[in-house]
Amino acid sequence: MLANRSIPRCTVIPQLVYPDVEKAAKWLCDVFGFTLRIGMGSHRAQLNVGDGAVVLMEPRGGNESCGYVMVRVEDVHRHCEQARQRGARIVREPADHPYGERQYNVEDLAGHVWTFTQSIADADPRDWGGEPGQL
Numbered sequence: 001m002l003a004n005r006s007i008p009r010c011t012v013i014p015q016l017v018y019p020d021v022e023k024a025a026k027w028l029c030d031v032f033g034f035t036l037r038i039g040m041g042s043h044r045a046q047l048n049v050g051d052g053a054v055v056l057m058e059p060r061g062g063n064e065s066c067g068y069v070m071v072r073v074e075d076v077h078r079h080c081e082q083a084r085q086r087g088a089r090i091v092r093e094p095a096d097h098p099y100g101e102r103q104y105n106v107e108d109l110a111g112h113v114w115t116f117t118q119s120i121a122d123a124d125p126r127d128w129g130g131e132p133g134q135l
Helices: 021-032 076-085
Strands: 015-017 035-040 044-049 052-057 068-072 089-096 101-107 113-119
Touching (some): 021 035, 021 044, 076 101, 076 113
Parallel strands (some): 015 052
Antiparallel strands (some): 035 044, 101 113
16 A cells, blocks of 8 residues: 555545635644644645644635534543634533533634534433434
8 A cells, every 4th residue: 555645544634715724724723733734835735633634725716615624632621722712713612412522613714613522421322312323
């Protein structure tokens, strides 16, 4: 198997549009604690997000909708406070949910909504109205 170093090895890689990619990369690294993986001028950047990644890209013209991304963290409350202290707009404060996750929502500088999640219980999907598939 070839080791392609230009694309992150994770299976799912969200691509989000930002009008100023360099500014967005700096903001996301500062506010959410991500790290720059590869910068590609002002038109594209890859950020490390835990054991995953996200690609930032400039608008290409056409219908550029906002995205929604979920990221697992160790401590939702600590992460939320760090984001708040750095000026992020918290959309929904940390809350516990019956499906076993503690989550909060925050909007970034381009209007993308990020959900940061922390597992707090091993909940059976049937207990909260879900239907288990291939878990």
